[in-house]
Amino acid sequence: MTLIEAVLLTVTTAATPLLLAALGELVVERSGVLNLGVEGMIVMGAAIAFVAAKMTGNPYFGALLGALAGCAFSLLFGFLTLTLVTNQVATGLALTILGLGLSGMIGESYVGEPGVQLEPISFPFLSELPLVGPLLFAQDIIFYLSIAAVIGVSWFLFRSRLGLQLRAIGDSHGSAHALGISVIKTRYCAVMFGGLCAGLAGAQLSLVYTPQWVENMSAGRGWIALALVVFASWRPLRVLAGAYLFGAVTIGQLHAQALGIAIPSQFLSALPYLATIVVLVIISRNRRLTLMNTPASLGQPFVPDR
Amino acid sequence: MKKTLLALAAVAAFSFAASAAQAATKVCFVYVGPKNDGGWSEAHDIGRQEIENHFGDKVETVFLENVSEGPDAERAIERLARSGCNLIFTTSFGFMEPTLKVAKKFPDVKFEHATGYKTAPNVTNYNSRFYQGRYIQGQIAGKMSEVGVAGYIASFPIPEVVMGINSFLLGAQSVNPDFQLKVVWVNTWADAGKEADAAKALIDQGVDILTQHTDTTAPMQIAAERGIKAFGQALDMIEAGPETQLTAIIDSWGPYYIKRTQAVMDGTWESQSTWDGLVDGILTMAPYTNMPDDVMKMAMETEAKITNGEFEPFTGPITKQDGSEWLKEGEVADDGSLLSMNFYIKGVDDQLPQ
Numbered sequence: 005m006t007l008i009e010a011v012l013l014t015v016t017t018a019a020t021p022l023l024l025a026a027l028g029e030l031v032v033e034r035s036g037v038l039n040l041g042v043e044g045m046i047v048m049g050a051a052i053a054f055v056a057a058k059m060t061g062n063p064y065f066g067a068l069l070g071a072l073a074g075c076a077f078s079l080l081f082g083f084l085t086l087t088l089v090t091n092q093v094a095t096g097l098a099l100t101i102l103g104l105g106l107s108g109m110i111g112e113s114y115v116g117e118p119g120v121q122l123e124p125i126s127f128p129f130l131s132e133l134p135l136v137g138p139l140l141f142a143q144d145i146i147f148y149l150s151i152a153a154v155i156g157v158s159w160f161l162f163r164s165r166l167g168l169q170l171r172a173i174g175d176s177h178g179s180a181h182a183l184g185i186s187v188i189k190t191r192y193c194a195v196m197f198g199g200l201c202a203g204l205a206g207a208q209l210s211l212v213y214t215p216q217w218v219e220n221m222s223a224g225r226g227w228i229a230l231a232l233v234v235f236a237s238w239r240p241l242r243v244l245a246g247a248y249l250f251g252a253v254t255i256g257q258l259h260a261q262a263l264g265i266a267i268p269s270q271f272l273s274a275l276p277y278l279a280t281i282v283v284l285v286i287i288s289r290n291r292r293l294t295l296m297n298t299p300a301s302l303g304q305p306f307v308p309d310r
Numbered sequence: 311m312k313k314t315l316l317a318l319a320a321v322a323a324f325s326f327a328a329s330a331a332q333a334a335t336k337v338c339f340v341y342v343g344p345k346n347d348g349g350w351s352e353a354h355d356i357g358r359q360e361i362e363n364h365f366g367d368k369v370e371t372v373f374l375e376n377v378s379e380g381p382d383a384e385r386a387i388e389r390l391a392r393s394g395c396n397l398i399f400t401t402s403f404g405f406m407e408p409t410l411k412v413a414k415k416f417p418d419v420k421f422e423h424a425t426g427y428k429t430a431p432n433v434t435n436y437n438s439r440f441y442q443g444r445y446i447q448g449q450i451a452g453k454m455s456e457v458g459v460a461g462y463i464a465s466f467p468i469p470e471v472v473m474g475i476n477s478f479l480l481g482a483q484s485v486n487p488d489f490q491l492k493v494v495w496v497n498t499w500a501d502a503g504k505e506a507d508a509a510k511a512l513i514d515q516g517v518d519i520l521t522q523h524t525d526t527t528a529p530m531q532i533a534a535e536r537g538i539k540a541f542g543q544a545l546d547m548i549e550a551g552p553e554t555q556l557t558a559i560i561d562s563w564g565p566y567y568i569k570r571t572q573a574v575m576d577g578t579w580e581s582q583s584t585w586d587g588l589v590d591g592i593l594t595m596a597p598y599t600n601m602p603d604d605v606m607k608m609a610m611e612t613e614a615k616i617t618n619g620e621f622e623p624f625t626g627p628i629t630k631q632d633g634s635e636w637l638k639e640g641e642v643a644d645d646g647s648l649l650s651m652n653f654y655i656k657g658v659d660d661q662l663p664q
Contacts, residue, residue: 116348
């Protein structure tokens with residue numbers, strides 16, 4: 005394996021959880037809901053996936069349960085914000101704090117224990133190709149799912165009737181409701197999809213990235229995912245690009261350090277976040293671009309008149 | 311008559327119980343992480359259990375886990391002091407100021423703070439000479455590495471960590487003068503993902519031996535996956551890499567905790583500032599594994615030499631990274647300059663973050 009191949013492989017591992025979590029949140033936000041609990045859902049997914057994989061010895065079962073855990077957790081968010089109409093920002097933050105605590109409790113007796121790893125799946129012939137082979141055709145199932153999800157979400161949002169309805173709700177839930185589209189039901193589905201993706205992102209952390217459980221192992225990736233959604237101005241393909249760019253900067257700074265390049269490591273660690281801010285500034289400078297993509301009723305509660 | 315007897319018996323029983331309760335020394339702990347974190351806090355908790363095993367009914371131990379280093383710490387320590395603790399160990403650098411503040415209010419309670427530098431009439435500070443173990447690791451790396459370059463995953467650029475890097479390299483250079491070290495700073499104590507990324511980056515750049523000054527077993531796992539050797543940190547990490555771990559630095563606070571508890575029981579406890587090492591058993595090495603016999607023999611000899619005081623890792627001649635002389639031939643570094651160390655020695659392939 006050449007150095008380039010090795011570096012690119014680590015970039016995909018670093019980018020996949022960000023991509024999944026951000027893609028899920030993108031769908032949630034497109035429906036007009038702001039769920040700041042991504043971090044909590046990821047960490048719950050990571051804990052449940054690890055424990056389930058460890059107990060059954062089957063990492064696939066672990067990944068499934070991790071995704072479902074994220075989904076269940078998002079359902080709690082959905083019930084609070086959509087049915088009981090609580091404040092979305094506060095509820096999302098509470099969900100993160102709850103998730104960090106609860107996952108710590110669930111994983112308590114598993115700290116430091118060697119885990120079960122999701123092994124790569126190779127495609128015959130294709131995985132032998134130079135460079136693209138190991139990169140695209142000899143990866144774990146969550147990587148393939150993340151790529152499939154980008155294609156699926158793009159198609160769903162911009163090519164399907166349901167996707168159009170979802171975007172309509174995000175832009176103006178009042179009008180969509182008047183047209184007879186079920187706002188609450190659609191938003192429930194979007195929120196649950198977001199939870200499923202975040203849970204799977206967590207499973208990737210504890211089954212692929214580092215097959216072990218450590219308290220708080222999401223380590224801020226949920227917040228990066230939230231930034232990525234804005235960074236990508238709510239477009240799935242840009243989320244893909246953003247996640248990989250972010251992964252590349254993260255891995256790149258470690259390599260720069262190992263090469264002995266004399267830049268302060270703290271600055272290098274901050275680089276991915278600086279990149280986000282720069283892109284946010286560029287996007288916000290273009291008012292037309294911002295307005296075109298931001299879901300207009302993002303974060304606003306919807307109470308249908310009965 | 312019967313009643314009186316009963317009453318007397320009750321009084322006797324009560325006073326016996328009371329005296330027993332009085333005799334039990336209450337020893338309390340404040341941990342920064344969960345008590346089973348597989349690293350730093352768990353090492354302290356093992357020390358607490360050793361106190362219980364050693365003294366049995368004569369002590370009662372209490373601990374608070376997951377106490378953050380902010381304002382919570384002062385409340386937590388004060389709560390313990392109020393609850394009748396005779397001796398309180400606060401086990402993280404950031405607990406230093408809160409410990410001193412609470413100690414002022416409770417002059418009869420004895421306090422011990424780990425890895426700080428301030429003392430008071432009823433506050434001791436204690437620390438462990440981790441760098442002694444890192445020197446031994448360095449020597450092993452010097453023998454085991456085929457390319458002559460090791461990777462070092464470092465947390466924060468504080469003297470303790472810089473000291474460890476230098477000591478590791480000194481050990482390696484003692485058997486291979488051209489040995490080099492690649493350092494990656496991750497700016498965290500525990501982020502499994504980032505530590506794993508750093509490990510991968512270092513391995514991809516050709517190091518064939520890995521060591522860490524961070525808390526999770528992720529680097530050990532990556533080393534195992536890629537088939538290279540590595541060293542554990544704070545606790546024996548052999549489970550994470552049965553064929554990977556060469557040895558590990560183990561924090562063994564137990565003997566020290568027993569000694570200090572005994573001092574409180576005897577009424578001989580006095581405030582001090584201590585920095586124990588291999589010789590005191592506060593620092594121990596995990597079994598030397600996965601290496602040839604001659605390397606194991608060398609490691610054991612060095613360990614014995616440091617333990618019986620024959621040798622100190624920071625003994626001159628030592629040259630700084632910029633080429634200037636730090637220690638002359640035979641000169642041994644004093645504790646003050648070790649505890650404020652902010653420079654690399656020759657051979658580190660990195661710029662120290664300032």
